[in-house]
Amino acid sequence: IHVTPEAYDGGLLAKVRDGDIIRVNGQTGELTLLVDEAELAAREPHIPDLSASRVGTGRELFSALREKLSGAEQGATCITF
Structure with missing residues (x-):
């Protein structure tokens, strides 16, 4: 699976944390991060x-x-x- 934009480029993946639940739909090709919008907005991206x-x-x-x-x-x- 290729996800874009990538975490290193400041994409949403940079805000994913250990323990977050991600739903993967293989039929539609969708990844859904199941985190509250307010919590996600408050997170700083982690750029390694x-x-x-x-x-x-x-x-x-x-x-x-x-x-x-x-x-x-x-x-x-x-x-x-």
């Missing part, structure tokens, strides 16, 4: 610090590809035509 994840375990080998990846809405790909 990924700077420590740039190197190690071979990650530097693919760094050029990661920089070119498109978002989920564009297919999450580094290949363009």
